[in-house]
Amino acid sequence: MSDHDERRRFQRIAFDAPTELRQGERRWPVTLLDVSLKGLLIKCPEPWEADLSQDFEAIIHLNDKVTKVKMQVELRHEEPTRLGFICLYIDVDSMSHLHRLVELNVGDSTEMMRELRELIED
Template structure:
């Protein structure tokens, strides 16, 4: 099954700066796309991160002092593209994340459905 067929959450393009921290290493990255359950990041340098590694992701919103922060798991790394699965997020960061996805999608109602799905998951 194709990875995109497995996704339950729509991803939206969203280009902004971010950092990824794991095992004491900090790496700059650029957000490629984002969803309510994860993100695709383009790393700017070499990294030793591997699938399954837990990391802290910080996404800086352009022209703002807002930073979305969450704990994530490395789902895949191909070339310099790192896919992360969201594990833990605080309420303020989740609100900003939801707003980003809603504002950048053609179907905001789908985002609301995805939010209700999140509440049902363990």
């Protein structure tokens, strides 16, 4: 286990859902690799021409086009094939959907409560 994995406080869950990354007028349909209460990891879109000094909006479409998770995100790490984003802002409805998604996949209410406390304390 790497130091990065040991420092991870938010459990990532692999999740496949139609996802879009936006920055101003730019739009990228992206492949979602995983998501947590704190951010997401995506496959790097081609071509990738973004202003890395600006924030992004990530939209994860859940079971239909109506239910979605929207969050303002910042690029935290860039690899040749993957991009990692941290959540800067998420509205209450999106947080409720994300919480439920993570809760269903974590399967441990104690762990879920710990992650929520960590999120609130950040």
